[in-house]
Amino acid sequence: KLEPAVQNYEWGVRxxxxxxxxxxxxxxxxxxxxxxxxxxxxxHPKAPSVVLEDGWSGMVLGEFLRLNEVFMGSKAGMFGGDLPYLFKCLSVAKALSIQAHPDKTLAKLLHARDKPNYPDDNHKPELACAVTEFEGLCGFRKLDEIVENVGAVPELKELIGQDTVKLMESSLDKDAQSRAEALKQAFNMVMSSPEDRVKHQASKMVDRLKSSQKLRDVEELVLRINEQFPLDVGLFNIFFLNHVKLRPGQALFLGPNLPHAYLSGDCMEIMATSDNVVRAGFTPKFKDVATLCSMLDYERSGPAEIMEGEAREGMRVYAPPGHDF
Known part of the structure; x- marks a missing residue:
């Protein structure tokens, strides 16, 4: 029997x-x-589970497993007594940060450079399975959809700049690398804009949308999240990222270098044991915009792949890539 650890982050449900x-x-x-x-x-040392069994009560789980390797099975030696995965339950009331998780190579570099903000040298692929209706932002939209959004949002077009807008439009008929380079330049132009300029354009956008007679779904989402994070640069990210809605039992696999943000609902989440998060919007926490913009996979775009899982007797099985879980 275990006692898990509770995290009372601001975005949680009251x-x-x-x-x-x-x-x-x-x-x-x-x-x-x-x-x-x-x-x-x-x-994970930040918030380890505690054993409640007689004779071991009060011992953290990692120490218990090192003393009782039989519970880890034949692969115990691969992980030094620690579980290779971290299992979580999340209750989301307001948007989490616009974020991505590094691959193993980048995780080691970030950890060596900045241990307080990147406490682990491990990657953090994760699988989120909805328990209730659940929504989030996940991965880049197709470039033609982003170009359409830019054309409909003059404030976003102003931040990106006319030259980059033309580059995006001209790359639509080119190869994947050209489209990825155009997307990267456009996203970087937004994320590197001075804060006062972002707030000015966001204010104009919000005022315009509030006075509009008819709004697209993406614009309604912008107004809703603006109530949580007024005039935040993340509002413009909504036009770049897929808005995903999951029914209970559906899941998303979030690999390295994939931009995402959970927005609302309850889910169960399993991931490699790591707490490395590179953030750039919708958060009062440490932001590392330069690292986020440089690490993202701009060639991977299009609708997020929703996993239904395979129904078996009394269970549903998901098969994400990787070996951590």
Missing amino acids: GGGQSSLVARMANAQVAEEKPFAELWMGT
Whole structure:
């Protein structure tokens, strides 16, 4: 029997067990005014699970596994006594940061350079499975869809610049590398814009959308997230990224260098044991815009692949790539 760790991040759901799946799973009885965001089940040193078994009560799970390798099976030696994966429950009330996770090579470099902000030298591929209706932003839209959005949003067009807009338009009929280079230049132009310029254009955009008689779905989403993060640069990211809605049981696999942000709902999430997050919007936390813009995979675009899983007796099986989970 284990006692998992609770994370009370600001984006979590308030109201205790009546509202938050995380709070219910943690059997939270008090502090209902706190946001219940994540429940961690694993050996990560930031928030390790605690063993509650007689004779071992109070011992962190990693130490218990090192003393009892039989619970790890034949592969115990590969992981030094730690679980290779971290299992979580998330209850999301407001948008998480625009973020991506590094591959193993970049994770080692970031960890060596900045341990406080990148505490692990491991990658962080993850699989999120919806428990309730769940929505997020995941991966770049197809370039022609982004170009269409740019044409409909003059404030975004202003941030990108006319030359880059022309580059995007002319690359539509070219090869994948040309399209990726145009997308990278456009995304970087937005993300590297001075904050005062971003806020000015975001303010104009929000005012214009509020006075519009008819809004597209993406514009309604912009106004909704603006209530959470007013005039944030992430509002313009919404026009670049796929808006994904999952039904309970559907899942998303988020590999390295993929931009994403969860927006609302409850999910179960499993990932490689790591807490490395490169952020650039929708957050008061540390942002590393230059690293995010340089690491993203701009050749991978188009609708996010939703995993349905394979139904088996009493279970549903998902088969993401990789060996961490």
